[in-house]
Amino acid sequence: xxxxxxxxxxxxxxxxxxxxxxxxxxxxxxxxxxxxxxxxxxxxxxxxxxxxxxxxxxxxxxxxxxxxxxxxxxxxxxxxxxxxxxxxxxxxxxxxxxxxxxxxxxxxxxxxxxxxxxxxxxxxxxxxxxxxxxxxxxxxxxxxxxxxxxxxxxxxxxxxxxxxxxxxxxxxxxxxxxxxxxxxxxxxxxxxxxxxxxxxxxxxxxxxxxxxxxxxxx
Amino acid sequence: xxxxxxxxxxxxxxxxxxxxxxxxxxxxxxxxxxxxxxxxxxxxxxxxxxxxxxxxxxxxxxxxxxxxxxxxxxxxxxxxxxxxxxxxxxxxxxxxxxxxxxxxxxxxxxxxxxxxxxxxxxxxxxxxxxxxxxxxxxxxxxxxxxxxxxxxxxxxxxxxxxxxx
Numbered sequence: 001x002x003x004x005x006x007x008x009x010x011x012x013x014x015x016x017x018x019x020x021x022x023x024x025x026x027x028x029x030x031x032x033x034x035x036x037x038x039x040x041x042x043x044x045x046x047x048x049x050x051x052x053x054x055x056x057x058x059x060x061x062x063x064x065x066x067x068x069x070x071x072x073x074x075x076x077x078x079x080x081x082x083x084x085x086x087x088x089x090x091x092x093x094x095x096x097x098x099x100x101x102x103x104x105x106x107x108x109x110x111x112x113x114x115x116x117x118x119x120x121x122x123x124x125x126x127x128x129x130x131x132x133x134x135x136x137x138x139x140x141x142x143x144x145x146x147x148x149x150x151x152x153x154x155x156x157x158x159x160x161x162x163x164x165x166x167x168x169x170x171x172x173x174x175x176x177x178x179x180x181x182x183x184x185x186x187x188x189x190x191x192x193x194x195x196x197x198x199x200x201x202x203x204x205x206x207x208x209x210x211x212x213x214x215x216x217x218x
Numbered sequence: 219x220x221x222x223x224x225x226x227x228x229x230x231x232x233x234x235x236x237x238x239x240x241x242x243x244x245x246x247x248x249x250x251x252x253x254x255x256x257x258x259x260x261x262x263x264x265x266x267x268x269x270x271x272x273x274x275x276x277x278x279x280x281x282x283x284x285x286x287x288x289x290x291x292x293x294x295x296x297x298x299x300x301x302x303x304x305x306x307x308x309x310x311x312x313x314x315x316x317x318x319x320x321x322x323x324x325x326x327x328x329x330x331x332x333x334x335x336x337x338x339x340x341x342x343x344x345x346x347x348x349x350x351x352x353x354x355x356x357x358x359x360x361x362x363x364x365x366x367x368x369x370x371x372x373x374x375x376x377x378x379x380x381x382x383x
Contacts, residue, residue, distance in 0.1 A: 049285075062377075065319075148358060162266040162267050
């Protein structure tokens with residue numbers, strides 16, 4: 001059975017639980033920044049792996065990606081993507097002016113650290129809400145950060161989904177902060193084998209077969 | 219008129235001069251390029267994972283041979299031969315296999331990028347194909363343009379000059 005066979009009820013259930021998670025994350029970001037934060041309703045999409053690098057506009061555009069893994073009952077991946085300028089603005093809100101070190105080609109150590117921390121806090125909030133709602137035990141890893149072509153970031157994060165399917169399930173939320181419009185893209189991607197566990201916890205598993213993700217590479 | 223053919227993740231494409239095969243945003247994936255200079259025909263596979271047997275089990279149905287190194291390379295060769303290429307004439311170049319995210323303390327052995335490169339080199343050796351050029355590893359994403367008129371493979375990385383192999 002492939003992801004293409006997800007029913008609209010199942011997609012709605014995933015959307016709803018993601019919405020709760022993202023709302024928590026947005027609240028936390030608001031508290032952290034002291035700025036207005038808004039979010040879109042999560043979009044659940046099933047994308048062919050061969051088309052993955054095009055999901056966010058031009059695949060060669062540089063973006064900053066903060067990546068965390070979620071362990072526990074429902075192993076998943078969390079990925080935050082920000083255009084460079086917006087990421088630096090966001091990091092700047094957490095740093096004193098004299099501490100900023102970025103230049104054209106590289107990010108300063110403190111900016112990297114601030115952005116990772118934002119990823120950490122957002123994922124923590126998201127996972128906490130997701131976990132309380134579903135009763136699934138979830139824990140997040142430390143964050144990793146890269147600044148590169150958006151296509152290559154998506155490609156790397158999603159590569160192991162190929163083990164079980166030709167499609168990827170993406171849950172995408174856009175968070176917009178401040179009047180100046182910092183737009184970040186937040187993706188939650190269940191690992192191979194995780195989706196039936198989430199659907200089961202939400203009570204909409206239906207005909208989805210039990211598959212184990214234990215053989216897939218990390 | 220030269221056509222640019224996009225080779226997405228898990229896809230395999232073959233064509234002839236003057237077309238250009240393009241893989242954009244290779245992270246841990248590997249782009250494998252085969253070229254027969256005599257008939258100016260080439261093919262590219264955009265592989266994702268090292269080994270189909272370890273991952274989906276032996277004998278399991280594989281819907282997209284282009285996903286795995288061990289299934290993609292024989293399929294790419296088969297399609298090249300269909301186009302009239304000879305295995306003995308092939309130039310083989312590989313690009314990609316980066317480790318883009320570095321988690322503190324994580325074992326490098328687990329990383330898919332370097333494992334893809336290793337598997338590609340092993341399978342090429344098994345198929346008696348000689349590697350004529352490579353640009354692999356590191357921690358940066360790459361885009362590849364493979365010009366079938368000349369066999370030149372151009373690698374593009376963010377904030378770096380283009381690199382030719």
